[in-house]
Amino acid sequence: MSILKLVSSKAASEIDKELMGPQVGFTLQQLMELAGFSVAQAIQREYPLNQNRNKNGVFIIVGPGNNGGDGLVCARHLKLFGYNPIVYYPVRSKRTEFYSQLVNQLEFFQVPILSEEQQNKWTEYLEPGKIACIVDAIFGFSFKPPIREPFGTIVEELNKLEDKIPVVAVDIPTGWDVDNGPIENEPSYVPSVLVSLTVPKPCSQCINPKRTTHYVGGRFIPRHFAEKYGFEPYEYKGTDQILKF
Numbered sequence: 001m002s003i004l005k006l007v008s009s010k011a012a013s014e015i016d017k018e019l020m021g022p023q024v025g026f027t028l029q030q031l032m033e034l035a036g037f038s039v040a041q042a043i044q045r046e047y048p049l050n051q052n053r054n055k056n057g058v059f060i061i062v063g064p065g066n067n068g069g070d071g072l073v074c075a076r077h078l079k080l081f082g083y084n085p086i087v088y089y090p091v092r093s094k095r096t097e098f099y100s101q102l103v104n105q106l107e108f109f110q111v112p113i114l115s116e117e118q119q120n121k122w123t124e125y126l127e128p129g130k131i132a133c134i135v136d137a138i139f140g141f142s143f144k145p146p147i148r149e150p151f152g153t154i155v156e157e158l159n160k161l162e163d164k165i166p167v168v169a170v171d172i173p174t175g176w177d178v179d180n181g182p183i184e185n186e187p188s189y190v191p192s193v194l195v196s197l198t199v200p201k202p203c204s205q206c207i208n209p210k211r212t213t214h215y216v217g218g219r220f221i222p223r224h225f226a227e228k229y230g231f232e233p234y235e236y237k238g239t240d241q242i243l244k245f
């Protein structure tokens, strides 16, 4: 198993920039599609569809940035896998047209996005008998504490729920400092699954393997690029988009 090399949040955004720079030329849409798809695959691996189909709900909390975009993409793939995703998207991204296309796709795929009034009662959708897991696609490597509302309250809810419904964190558990992990006197929770994208960030060192299963996803970098940033490329198996540590 390749050693768990880490890169700082600064290096993570440098990797991001270079992958989408003129030389490599990935678009954000391409990386986000692969990232969101890899999260959906990790969920299918950890919480396979059950035959009596009652516990196939997935509650996806989407933030205002690209971490949120990963959540919107993940929701679409989960629907295709046969799950019943529901999206809670309290602060809509105003960045690019691309986000409204992702929302349109969810409407086309009949994936419900909570309306204004439904958002006030969002915790009512978290019935342990119906929901296989919650997805934290709120913040990723650009989170800068202290957390601003409504996300502080949301993370406090996740903390209360962490033993009742598993939470799958996309790239970074929201509320954790990207490099140093949980922050004193700041809301945080412990995810059941962490899917690090491209390469684990330093905060992933703070997970307790007994409580959090750790995957790497976002299979889109060649060996020479990984080595340039000082980490071993991951030995993904076959066509897998994820690798469990």
Ligand SMILES: NC(=O)C1=CN([C@@H]2O[C@H](COP(=O)(O)OP(=O)(O)OC[C@H]3O[C@@H](n4cnc5c(N)ncnc54)[C@H](OP(=O)(O)O)[C@@H]3O)[C@@H](O)[C@H]2O)[C@@H](O)CC1
Binding pocket: 012, 015, 016, 019, 031, 032, 035, 063, 064, 065, 066, 067, 068, 069, 070, 138, 139, 140, 141, 142, 143, 144, 145, 146, 147, 148, 149, 151, 170, 171, 172, 197, 198, 218
């Ligand atoms: N690397 C890769 O190859 C790939 C990366 N990808 C994904 O991109 C993610 C990084 O995306 P990102 O840079 O858009 O930032 P992200 O973490 O979503 O948050 C930014 C938003 O949060 C807000 N915000 C920040 N702090 C806040 C606070 N305290 N309280 C409240 N709000 C706060 C901030 O608002 P602002 O501070 O700008 O007003 C802004 O709107 C990365 O983790 C991975 O998941 C994949 O899609 C593709 C492959």
Ligand SMILES: [K+]
Binding pocket: 067, 136, 137, 138, 139, 140, 169, 170, 171, 172, 173, 174
């Ligand atoms: K997250």
